[in-house]
Amino acid sequence: MNAAEFPAREAMEFDVVIVGAGPAGLAAAIKLKQIAPETSVVVVEKGSEVGAHILSGAVIDPIGLDRLVPEWRNEEAPVRTEVTSDRFYVLGPSGAVRLPNILLPPLMSNHGNFIVSLGDVCRHLAQKAEALGVEIYPGFAAAELLFEGNAVTGIATGDMGIGKDGHHKAAFARGMELRAKYTLFAEGARGSLSKILIERFGLAQGRQPQKYGIGLKELWQVAPEKFHSGLVQHTMGWPLDNSTGGGSFLYHFGDRLVAVGFVVHLNYQNPYLSPFDEFQRFKTHPLVRDTFSNGKRICYGARALTEGGWQSVPNLAFSGGALIGCAAGFMNVPRIKGSHNAILSGMLAAENVAAALQAGRAHDELASYDAAWRGSPIGRDLWRVRNAKPLWSKLGTLAGLALGGADMWTNTLGFSFLGTLSHGKPDYASLKPAADCRPVAYPKPDGKLTFDRLSSVYLSNTNHEEDQPAHLVVRDTALQKSSEHDVYGGPSARYCPAGVYEWVEEAGNPRYVINAQNCVHCKTCDIKDPNQNINWVPPEGAGGPNYPNM
Ligand SMILES: Cc1cc2nc3c(=O)[nH]c(=O)nc-3n(C[C@H](O)[C@H](O)[C@H](O)COP(=O)(O)OP(=O)(O)OC[C@H]3O[C@@H](n4cnc5c(N)ncnc54)[C@H](O)[C@@H]3O)c2cc1C
Numbered sequence: 132m133n134a135a136e137f138p139a140r141e142a143m144e145f146d147v148v149i150v151g152a153g154p155a156g157l158a159a160a161i162k163l164k165q166i167a168p169e170t171s172v173v174v175v176e177k178g179s180e181v182g183a184h185i186l187s188g189a190v191i192d193p194i195g196l197d198r199l200v201p202e203w204r205n206e207e208a209p210v211r212t213e214v215t216s217d218r219f220y221v222l223g224p225s226g227a228v229r230l231p232n233i234l235l236p237p238l239m240s241n242h243g244n245f246i247v248s249l250g251d252v253c254r255h256l257a258q259k260a261e262a263l264g265v266e267i268y269p270g271f272a273a274a275e276l277l278f279e280g281n282a283v284t285g286i287a288t289g290d291m292g293i294g295k296d297g298h299h300k301a302a303f304a305r306g307m308e309l310r311a312k313y314t315l316f317a318e319g320a321r322g323s324l325s326k327i328l329i330e331r332f333g334l335a336q337g338r339q340p341q342k343y344g345i346g347l348k349e350l351w352q353v354a355p356e357k358f359h360s361g362l363v364q365h366t367m368g369w370p371l372d373n374s375t376g377g378g379s380f381l382y383h384f385g386d387r388l389v390a391v392g393f394v395v396h397l398n399y400q401n402p403y404l405s406p407f408d409e410f411q412r413f414k415t416h417p418l419v420r421d422t423f424s425n426g427k428r429i430c431y432g433a434r435a436l437t438e439g440g441w442q443s444v445p446n447l448a449f450s451g452g453a454l455i456g457c458a459a460g461f462m463n464v465p466r467i468k469g470s471h472n473a474i475l476s477g478m479l480a481a482e483n484v485a486a487a488l489q490a491g492r493a494h495d496e497l498a499s500y501d502a503a504w505r506g507s508p509i510g511r512d513l514w515r516v517r518n519a520k521p522l523w524s525k526l527g528t529l530a531g532l533a534l535g536g537a538d539m540w541t542n543t544l545g546f547s548f549l550g551t552l553s554h555g556k557p558d559y560a561s562l563k564p565a566a567d568c569r570p571v572a573y574p575k576p577d578g579k580l581t582f583d584r585l586s587s588v589y590l591s592n593t594n595h596e597e598d599q600p601a602h603l604v605v606r607d608t609a610l611q612k613s614s615e616h617d618v619y620g621g622p623s624a625r626y627c628p629a630g631v632y633e634w635v636e637e638a639g640n641p642r643y644v645i646n647a648q649n650c651v652h653c654k655t656c657d658i659k660d661p662n663q664n665i666n667w668v669p670p671e672g673a674g675g676p677n678y679p680n681m
């Protein structure tokens with residue numbers, strides 16, 4: 132049966148459909164119900180439960196929660212560990228230089244912030260949303276946009292029970308059409324539908340290209356003597372060279388938990404670089420390795436994050452809907468924080484949607500939302516740090532750190548000598564041909580402190596129905612061989628944090644193998660493939676990682 136012969140989809144009508152139950156989507160849902168309890172709101176989430184696909188640091192700036200649900204401070208919210216100590220180091224291969232806190236711009240301070248599992252915070256927000264009457268459908272991916280003319284009128288969830296070859300299995304069920312007066316896209320970094328919307332409505336015209344990083348994270352339970360509740364530690368430098376951007380985070384919270392993570396900026400040039408192996412190597416540095424002795428690694432995962440900031444935020448509104456949270460790119464990179472802006476943007480969009488509904492409008496452009504963000508706390512947060520990422524990219528880590536820091540200081544005082552710097556080319560265009568680069572030799576994992584990809588993916592509890600159409604769509608397989616493999620040396624085998632891509636030599640012919648069932652939905656392949664030849668589309672709902680508390 133081809134798609135045209137499928138039975139018709141059932142449809143449901145709502146005032147507002149929200150795609151994604153992260154902090155942005157849940158904040159929008161809660162705010163809508165707070166303003167206008169009679170509004171019908173539904174949230175679809177591709178994870179098997181709320182939080183299953185949420186991966187963050189996370190040290191959160193409570194400005195978002197304070198405005199959305201101020202009562203959280205008197206409740207049993209999963210926001211319990213206040214930051215007590217804040218350290219920033221520049222690493223060399225065996226040493227570390229700590230930058231005194233007094234030198235750091237005040238906006239970098241973590242005083243008053245909290246260390247959390249963002250997944251747990253989302254679960255808590257989901258309960259609040261449901262208590263207000265929001266319908267939440269976990270296990271359903273929004274796979275298709277619905278249009279009437281040029282206006283978005285909702286989404287359709289993916290069909291279930293289709294085999295790899297397109298045949299209908301016994302469990303075949305058509306997706307649902309969820310129609311709405313307004314649809315908010317809260318898919319996080321590199322959302323699959325948001326990407327289509329940005330393209331179709333030309334939302335990024337006149338903006339700098341969006342920039343990205345890949346963030347890899349492990350959760351450890353450490354020995355009691357290694358645990359320092361409330362300690363927040365960031366580094367830049369080793370093991371990355373001066374021309375490769377990125378850094379680490381290490382947060383002590385909860386019951387002897389340490390969240391350790393490593394971000395590599397995706398404008399790196401050497402196709403031999405492996406962000407996963409850089410992360411493993413980072414943990415062996417004398418500054419941090421001792422933290423993990425006699426500890427237990429309990430979870431692993433990875434996720435892309437947006438880094439373009441102020442210059443790269445697209446137009447947020449189009450007929451029938453809007454982008455919110457990291458789907459819009461509201462991450463503050465030097466602070467490594469985006470969840471507060473995700474919440475604030477969800478609230479801002481909700482206020483504008485509520486006003487539009489009250490005025491009897493539907494399916495038009497929420498221009499007032501787009502007009503409002505630059506003058507809001509989100510705009511102020513991103514404006515002051517707008518030159519940090521371009522300076523790191525142009526000058527390298529050390530000089531970029533120094534000048535970026537100085538620029539953040541002057542911006543704090545209300546001015547900048549540099550104006551607004553541009554980002555240059557998109558991340559997929561930054562790789563050099565393999566012939567121009569040196570292979571990187573990574574040490575073998577020891578299985579105690581450092582690990583391989585497969586044993587790591589195991590800890591992400593990733594699960595996909597194996598017999599389903601590919602969700603990693605290689606548009607032109609010949610191009611993948613002639614360019615990705617022959618020119619760039621097959622970087623997908625190294626940038627994918629889950630070992631999904633392999634080039635296997637068969638009788639002298641390289642064959643591209645895609646182990647799609649391991650995919651942790653980080654979206655890096657969609658961003659970094661040098662020819663933009665890989666398209667990430669949602670697999671069957673509920674597939675992907677099952678992060679317990681990342
Ligand atoms: C490694 C790392 C460390 C970070 N550290 C911090 C930190 O310390 N502090 C901080 O404030 N921020 C941090 N951030 C950023 C922060 O996590 C994001 O800014 C925040 O999660 C963005 O929220 P969001 O709701 O926009 O998107 P997300 O949190 O990404 O949530 C999007 C949700 O939408 C769902 N979804 C996506 N597409 C679909 C679809 N088509 N159909 C159905 N559901 C869909 C996803 O499964 C997910 O649940 C970090 C990010 C990373 C990757």
Ligand code: SF4
Pocket residue numbers: 603626627628629630631649650651652653654655656657667
């Ligand atoms: S296949 Fe792509 S989205 Fe999935 S884990 Fe690998 S790089 Fe990330």
